[in-house]
Amino acid sequence: MKFITLFGPPGGGKGTTAKMLAQKLAYVHLSTGDVFRERAKISDPLGLQIKGLIDDGRYVPDDITVRVVEEFVTESRSHYEGIIFDGFPRTLEQVRPFERLQHQGDTNVIILLHVEEKALISRLLKRAGEDQRTDDSSLETIQKRIETFKTLTLPVIEHYADRYLLSTIVGTGKTPEQVSDETYTLISAMM
Numbered sequence: 001m002k003f004i005t006l007f008g009p010p011g012g013g014k015g016t017t018a019k020m021l022a023q024k025l026a027y028v029h030l031s032t033g034d035v036f037r038e039r040a041k042i043s044d045p046l047g048l049q050i051k052g053l054i055d056d057g058r059y060v061p062d063d064i065t066v067r068v069v070e071e072f073v074t075e076s077r078s079h080y081e082g083i084i085f086d087g088f089p090r091t092l093e094q095v096r097p098f099e100r101l102q103h104q105g106d107t108n109v110i111i112l113l114h115v116e117e118k119a120l121i122s123r124l125l126k127r128a129g130e131d132q133r134t135d136d137s138s139l140e141t142i143q144k145r146i147e148t149f150k151t152l153t154l155p156v157i158e159h160y161a162d163r164y165l166l167s168t169i170v171g172t173g174k175t176p177e178q179v180s181d182e183t184y185t186l187i188s189a190m191m
Helices: 014-025 032-039 045-055 062-077 092-101 117-131 139-162 176-190
Strands: 002-007 028-031 082-086 107-114 166-170
Touching: 002 014, 002 139, 014 028, 014 082, 014 176, 028 032, 028 062, 032 045, 032 062, 062 082, 062 092, 092 139, 107 176, 117 139, 139 166, 166 176
Parallel strands: 002 082, 002 107, 028 082, 107 166
Antiparallel strands: none
């Protein structure tokens, strides 16, 4: 199975790029953020916990995230040639379970979508109005999300960069189509 892992800050274009790549490659797209936003709509204790975390700009706990991803990968292995991960792994604690999911012979392409912070804030505020996303609803929440990314996810990115496994696509000033095309070209060259 082929794994494509997209990293980037909130508003960096991971979801948009993943959706475009999934269509081009006929892979399945796993957005942990989308899964959790859907789960947060259910008014049970777990749904309310997840909603509170999302609304506050925080990550869902690692144990819940890992369980959701493990179930998704197990289910997808028999139906798809590849998975595009958008938002996983997000913490160093998620790296080992993520790497255990990969079997001998699996391919993993890891890509950072880099966007300047000023552009991120602009994108997220625009998205809040268009998509009614509560996690993008205020500048304070957006800044908290970016800080959470820097604190928890940058070490994961450094983990892969230190092992020469990370490629970077600069997304600032480019259309979603340009970023997707550039990412597709990179993936094609690596697989």
